Amino acid sequence: MDAGSWPQTSSGKAKARSPLQDQLTHRKNSRENLDRFIPNRSAMDFDFAHYMLTEGRKGKENPVVSSPSREAYQKQLAEALNMNRTRILAFKNKPPTPVELIPDHILNPPLHSKSTKPKRHIPQSSERTLDAPDIVDDFYLNLLDWGSSNILSIALGNTVYLWNASDSSTSELVTVDEEDGPVTSVSWAPDGRHIAIGLNSSHVQLWDSTSNRLLRTLKGGHRGRVGSLAWNNHILTTGGMDGRIINNDVRIRSHIVETYRGHQQEVCGLKWSSSGQQLASGGNDNLVHIWDSSMTSSSSPTHWLHRLEDHRAAVKALAWCPFQGNLLATGGGGGDQCIKFWNTHTGACINSVNTGSQVCALLWNKNERELLSSHGFTQNQLILWKYPSMVKMAELTGHTSRVLYMTQSPDGCTVASAAGDETLRFWNVFGTPELSKPKPRANPEPFAHINRIR
Numbered sequence: 001m002d003a004g005s006w007p008q009t010s011s012g013k014a015k016a017r018s019p020l021q022d023q024l025t026h027r028k029n030s031r032e033n034l035d036r037f038i039p040n041r042s043a044m045d046f047d048f049a050h051y052m053l054t055e056g057r058k059g060k061e062n063p064v065v066s067s068p069s070r071e072a073y074q075k076q077l078a079e080a081l082n083m084n085r086t087r088i089l090a091f092k093n094k095p096p097t098p099v100e101l102i103p104d105h106i107l108n109p110p111l112h113s114k115s116t117k118p119k120r121h122i123p124q125s126s127e128r129t130l131d132a133p134d135i136v137d138d139f140y141l142n143l144l145d146w147g148s149s150n151i152l153s154i155a156l157g158n159t160v161y162l163w164n165a166s167d168s169s170t171s172e173l174v175t176v177d178e179e180d181g182p183v184t185s186v187s188w189a190p191d192g193r194h195i196a197i198g199l200n201s202s203h204v205q206l207w208d209s210t211s212n213r214l215l216r217t218l219k220g221g222h223r224g225r226v227g228s229l230a231w232n233n234h235i236l237t238t239g240g241m242d243g244r245i246i247n248n249d250v251r252i253r254s255h256i257v258e259t260y261r262g263h264q265q266e267v268c269g270l271k272w273s274s275s276g277q278q279l280a281s282g283g284n285d286n287l288v289h290i291w292d293s294s295m296t297s298s299s300s301p302t303h304w305l306h307r308l309e310d311h312r313a314a315v316k317a318l319a320w321c322p323f324q325g326n327l328l329a330t331g332g333g334g335g336d337q338c339i340k341f342w343n344t345h346t347g348a349c350i351n352s353v354n355t356g357s358q359v360c361a362l363l364w365n366k367n368e369r370e371l372l373s374s375h376g377f378t379q380n381q382l383i384l385w386k387y388p389s390m391v392k393m394a395e396l397t398g399h400t401s402r403v404l405y406m407t408q409s410p411d412g413c414t415v416a417s418a419a420g421d422e423t424l425r426f427w428n429v430f431g432t433p434e435l436s437k438p439k440p441r442a443n444p445e446p447f448a449h450i451n452r453i454r
């Protein structure tokens with residue numbers, strides 16, 4: 001008989017059951033037999049009880065023919081012996097009410113009393129793969145970025161291409177001259193319209209993607225290629241092979257407004273925190289620096305807030321946590337292979353995990369407490385980690401060369417990765433975000449609900 005099915009009986013006929021079994025079942029279910037009563041012996045009349053058990057019950061269960069004289073005699077005898085009582089056994093107190101140690105609703109909860117969140121399915125293969133010929137296989141560069149307008153930019157050799165995720169259309173933004181190329185970094189401005197392009201010639205170009213027009217070229221800041229870029233509102237921060245980090249105000253003619261000096265070798269990673277207060281930088285000198293915007297100075301190079309020296313290889317992978325503003329994740333190169341977590345207020349290392357391979361890029365899930373890492377030799381995989389336990393949730397394979405570049409769609413669901421195997425792959429690794437109420441403003445204006453007085 002299959003699980004969940006019940007035996008059927010023909011109409012009009014009940015299933016035959018054993019009486020013995022039926023009685024046992026009745027006794028087990030009857031609450032009358034669950035309690036044991038102890039009688040009060042001092043109130044008992046054993047002579048009367050013996051008579052009722054031997055002679056008195058004959059008239060009830062086995063009636064006999066009796067004469068009027070016999071009935072009169074029995075009546076006088078009953079009065080003499082006080083036999084008109086209805087109780088034989090006397091009890092001092094009522095039996096106690098049984099105590100229910102564990103409420104029934106706890107032992108047998110309703111089937112759907114609590115809604116459980118279904119486990120998210122994580123596809124193990126990429127949902128889409130695009131060709132990326134001539135992509136530069138260089139660990140220290142940043143050639144992939146996904147803007148807020150849902151347009152992905154990728155640098156292939158001397159050319160920057162735009163791929164519109166809404167309609168899957170592709171267009172060429174610019175092909176730089178040979179003396180300037182190849183392109184060494186790309187980064188979208190927060191508006192999703194303007195894009196910065198770092199060049200091997202040490203210059204940085206600003207483009208309007210809607211009109212395909214070059215707006216300006218930033219010169220004079222670096223003495224080598226510009227491999228890392230990061231926006232903070234109207235400030236474009238650039239990191240170069242010369243070890244310099246420069247803040248450029250793109251609104252003014254004299255664009256260099258601040259210089260950070262702390263790295264001795266190429267700066268290959270730059271990330272501003274979501275608040276815009278702290279900047280993290282990673283370099284080929286195995287160092288991570290935390291810079292505070294409140295400590296800036298236009299007259300002299302700004303000193304770092306924290307200098308983190310725990311990595312044993314170049315640090316390119318940097319990711320600020322979206323749900324804890326002072327938590328930074330960093331990843332080391334082939335000689336280190338570790339992901340480290342830092343409290344950027346104190347500079348303390350919270351945790352360190354050895355991944356077993358070169359860490360090329362890091363991305364936080366915007367909707368869950370998860371971290372995605374991309375790797376080089378030997379498996380060239382992406383690994384999804386549960387934070388803070390750092391338990392592996394999934395390993396995504398498909399690339400045949402180290403996965404140097406990763407970026408995330410504006411809605412936080414899809415991740416794009418590019419590798420030295422000249423492929424661009426899309427992974428639905430972070431799932432679909434749940435609908436939620438709009439977030440309140442971070443810094444609401446005081447007395448905003450009161451009309452202004454003119």
